[in-house]
Amino acid sequence: MSASHTPGPWRLEVDGLDGHLRIVDTRGEIVSDIGYARSEVCDDEEHAAILADHRLMAAAPDLLAALAWQLRDHRDCACEHCAVLAKAKGGA
Ligand SMILES: [Zn+2]
Numbered sequence: 001m002s003a004s005h006t007p008g009p010w011r012l013e014v015d016g017l018d019g020h021l022r023i024v025d026t027r028g029e030i031v032s033d034i035g036y037a038r039s040e041v042c043d044d045e046e047h048a049a050i051l052a053d054h055r056l057m058a059a060a061p062d063l064l065a066a067l068a069w070q071l072r073d074h075r076d077c078a079c080e081h082c083a084v085l086a087k088a089k090g091g092a
Contacts, residue, residue, distance in 0.1 A: 006031050008061020012054050019047065021054045032057065064088050 006025050013022045023032040067085050074082050 010058045012058040023058045
C-alpha cells in the first residue's frame with residue numbers, strides 16, 4: 001500500500017501564547033504537531049533549532065516538487081538526486 005503526502009504548500013504555525021510549533025496545510029489542517037512549546041525546552045537556542053527544523057519540514061512539499069521538476073528528464077536513473085527523490089516518495 002502506498003500513500004501520498006498531504007498536498008503542499010505547508011506552513012509553519014507558531015502559537016502566540018506558548019510558542020508551540022505545528023505544520024499546517026493550506027486549509028489550516030495540522031500535518032504535524034510534534035513541535036515543542038517554548039516552555040518545554042531548556043533555552044531559546046534549543047527552541048530556535050527546533051524552529052529551524054520545522055521550517056525545513058514545512059518546506060518539504062515545495063522542495064520535493066522542485067527536485068522532481070529538476071529531475072523531470074531523468075528516466076531509470078541511479079544518480080544520488082534521483083535516490084533522494086525516491087527516498088522522499090517512500091522508496092529505498
Ligand atoms: Zn537521476
